[in-house]
Amino acid sequence: MKSPMLEYAFFEGEFVPFTEAKVSVGTHALQYGTGAFAGIRGYLDADGETINIFRLPDHSARLLNSAKLLRAPLPFNRESLADTIVKLVEKNAPGKDVYIRPFVYKSSVQLTPRLMGLDSELAIYMLELGDYLDTSSGVKAAVSSWQRVSDNSIPGRGKLSGSYINSALAKDEAEEKGADEAILLDAHGHVAEGSGCNLFLVRDGALITAPVTGDILEGITRRSIILFARDLGIPVEERVIDRSELYIADEAFFCGTGMQIAPIASIDGRLVHEGNVGPITSQVREIFFDTVRGKNPKYAHFLTKIRIPVAAGAN
């Protein structure tokens, strides 16, 4: 199978072929999950010649915050990290939508599970990526028996590698039940988020999502949707959500960089909006996709635009 990875990666201070970006099997991050990552999308603009990176400075800032939680000082600030990502995109010159994965990790070969006194490094690689889950007709969701990691166990507001075991357990369970994605509840039984995405419900014309203090990742797509909705005059409530609200919601959707905006057709076998995409979901989804494709001038400031040479874009 052809690797979906693009040719170049950034690895420990230099641009190298992806196949040369390798670490020792004894790497601390590999053994203990002491890494933090970002997931960023670049969309091919409607002009076919530009890659639009969605909210790059915000992803860059969040990765640096995750690195702080990991006690991983890096020789990068928000701007230089974003610039390095732009340089990598330019070097790979993709002709399609891409997903960019920057990764901060404890690179020391060391046996003690700790954060202090270890070396930290940054790597970035990227691949071509279309839809991760269906964004048109509706996905199946299932409430997980796995509880979302709490801020006092592994802080979910950092994208910390080790905590993704929690996501993986929930995702497997959902798929084994025949669903596409899990909905995790927090330690109090309140609705937190998906395994790799945030969640919105619609009730009585208002959008509802868990608060940033509800053991969720502070999603950048979530933040964008709150803004789009408020600009449309749709009320948004960031509040504790009961499980039973999932079953009586008028509409529901997942959102995230990988997920984009994925309408939910059913939750635990109960149809949402009769299994069809509801009007508010549809409105927000349209603004999102128009924005990332460079067709919505109102939110053009969310895009870092990178011109791709025509010859590269043609393949």
Ligand code: PMP
């Ligand atoms: N929650 C989790 C657990 C995630 O992994 C993601 C994906 N990054 C999200 C929410 C959505 O965040 P964002 O919109 O910033 O991608």
